[in-house]
């Protein structure tokens with residue numbers, strides 16, 4: 001199966017490398033010549049001709065910025081007739097994609113940067129009437145990014161704000177922990193390792209250890225101990241409120257972009 005990845009930026013590169021490692025035949029279409037060279041140096045097959053890439057492909061994965069979706073689909077519209085089109089563009093709805101590429105079988109997915117290490121949470125929604133074998137192709141492709149879940153498209157703005165942006169939020173926490181480690185006198189490299197492993201470990205305690213975040217907190221917090229001293233200080237800062245406000249703002253932004261792109 002040949003997969004065309006249209007747009008070889010941050011996400012396109014991660015997607016293309018991933019799918020190549022999973023054994024798919026991948027061709028990347030990218031506009032910028034310096035970027036083409038970078039991608040070629042990674043061992044990827046790259047072209048500047050999006051039409052040609054789409055023509056060769058069985059499945060097309062759209063990895064261009066939301067503002068470029070319309071022009072890109074106009075360019076490759078004829079080549080994707082009857083083919084699966086998986087758009088990773090934030091805020092571009094299935095309806096808009098169908099309007100721009102009526103002959104394609106449209107799937108909208110929202111991964112995050114952890115595609116690069118096969119640990120993305122990828123949510124997707126598909127147009128009505130996809131055949132079971134087409135759904136299977138989509139799930140298998142997206143599974144190579146990490147964890148996959150089908151969702152109602154109405155959740156897509158929330159997923160974009162929570163999951164698409166999550167690496168930025170988590171990186172901020174990691175950075176805060178590194179600063180804290182430096183303040184406590186640890187070497188930067190040691191603090192960095194501690195912060196990253198703490199995120200992996202806590203995530204696995206939740207997913208594999210089947211513990212809720214509050215259970216984890218209770219298990220670590222002994223009476224009169226060290227952790228409660230740390231938590232006492234953290235309680236002075238409204239961390240939960242900060243996250244809730246951040247995700248709400250990001251979701252609003254996603255909705256506004258959707259409206260702007262659909263001419264609303």
Ligand SMILES: NC(=O)c1ccc[n+]([C@@H]2O[C@H](COP(=O)([O-])OP(=O)(O)OC[C@H]3O[C@@H](n4cnc5c(N)ncnc54)[C@H](OP(=O)(O)O)[C@@H]3O)[C@@H](O)[C@H]2O)c1
Nearest residue numbers: 007008009010011029030031050063064065066072089090
């Ligand atoms: N980055 C993330 O964490 C993330 C997470 C989830 C979803 N997404 C979605 O993924 C999409 C891509 O994001 P990104 O961060 O990878 O953007 P990016 O780094 O800007 O990559 C997009 C690339 O596509 C190129 N391009 C534009 N039109 C093209 C065309 N017709 N044919 C071939 N190449 C074309 C762009 O070139 P020019 O710069 O010259 O236009 C650019 O190099 C966005 O829609 C975004 O919403 C991103």
